[in-house]
């Protein structure tokens with residue numbers, strides 16, 4: 001029987017954790033308070049962590065704690081305390097890269113996943129970490145698929161986790177000072193402001209008024225901007241290479257992104273044949289142009305065009321309930337929609353996307369409205385049942 005790897009999804013908050021679980025993740029990763037590399041809006045305090053762990057474990061889904069900042073001495077006491085509590089709550093593993101933190105986590109006897117920030121790129125490094133009790137390594141995105149395969153063959157006792165989808169950046173395994181230098185906010189402390197996506201021009205000092213374009217399109221020059229990774233067409237090769245965990249990037253992305261990307265990779269891992277609709281669906285989440293990065297031995301990751309996202313759909317709401325008696329969907333609105341709009345439903349329990357037209361919109365107090373705005377709770381007729389927490393989108 002073919003070994004089935006784990007599908008690991010990003011959980012930037014409790015809602016996204018629940019979404020990832022419902023849409024088919026085997027495991028999720030969350031940020032440990034202020035100690036992960038995505039601190040803005042994605043930090044789990046201990047209360048949220050407890051709720052997330054309870055929900056995930058009820059559904060037999062594992063939770064990994066990202067604690068991969070490059071720590072200073074001042075961070076250590078707080079990190080130790082957080083770790084102690086996280087262990088009591090039943091965390092399944094911690095994602096770290098700092099050798100000092102490795103010894104802290106080992107004292108707590110928590111499973112360690114070595115973060116991609118550790119730049120692990122070769123057999124000797126993987127053996128080194130295995131001999132020091134590390135059970136899983138997130139390999140660098142700079143490797144080709146054949147190099148990944150060779151490493152797994154050479155060190156079969158180490159679990160291999162690999163990014164298969166999501167944003168990449170031009171720095172080496174995420175080590176970068178650009179953001180700190182230009183804005184004072186450090187990528188190595190989870191605060192990256194993404195200046196690599198900005199537009200740059202070159203000047204020669206004696207000609208301050210003259211700008212040289214380095215590589216240009218109609219809009220300008222984007223020398224450091226990377227495309228997004230997408231390996232959906234290469235799942236069988238990745239499984240053959242021995243990858244144990246397929247990781248989706250994107251803790252800062254919307255619940256809609258988490259739902260759709262998790263759902264598509266779930267289908268791909270559960271299926272024996274490639275379905276061309278998967279790639280088409282992945283085009284429907286907000287993304288930059290896709291690339292296979294370094295994995296196929298090519299390097300077409302530079303996004304010569306503008307750093308802007310491709311957005312084909314707007315996420316408009318979450319279906320909280322379907323009442324078979326009134327034949328109404330109860331919707332928590334996340335973005336504007338109106339009577340007459342054609343919406344699409346992404347249901348975690350139904351493979352295909354379903355379409356329906358909004359006939360009317362009712363509020364809790366029975367007032368009939370023609371437009372629904374963010375944060376409203378509304379009721380919309382539908383003559384078919386829909387699973388709880390299905391998502392709604394509208395074509396842009």
Ligand code: SF4
Nearest residue numbers: 169171176187192196
């Ligand atoms: S500035 Fe760009 S290259 Fe540097 S860490 Fe942030 S996203 Fe990566």
